[in-house]
Amino acid sequence: MDAITRLGCIVCFITGKPGTPAEPHHMLSGGRRMGHLFTIPLCYLHHRSGRNDAQATSRDQNQRRFELRYGTERELLEQTRALVLMQAQRRAIA
Secondary structure (H helix, E strand, O other), rough: OOOHHHOOOOOHOOOOOOOOOOOEEEEEEOOEEEOHHHHEEEOHHOOOOOOEOOOOEOOOHHHHHHHHHHOOHHHHHHHHHHHHHHHHHHHHHO
């Protein structure tokens, strides 16, 4: 959890604004959390702000539009995992 929140919002990262403070978004299956290994970092704007305009779409109230715009949660999870792994490797080398 610490590694993903240190990464910052994954949507901001892929849209060219890395390092935006993030909060964990737990992915769901059948209405239940899938666990900490299925968590993506999202800033307030992209997580639960309710926005859906030219500047941003938030996940919690606009899941379909969010995923059309930024990718599915699974795709964002894979990107998050890859970035966390890269950061861990860099720290290990340093």
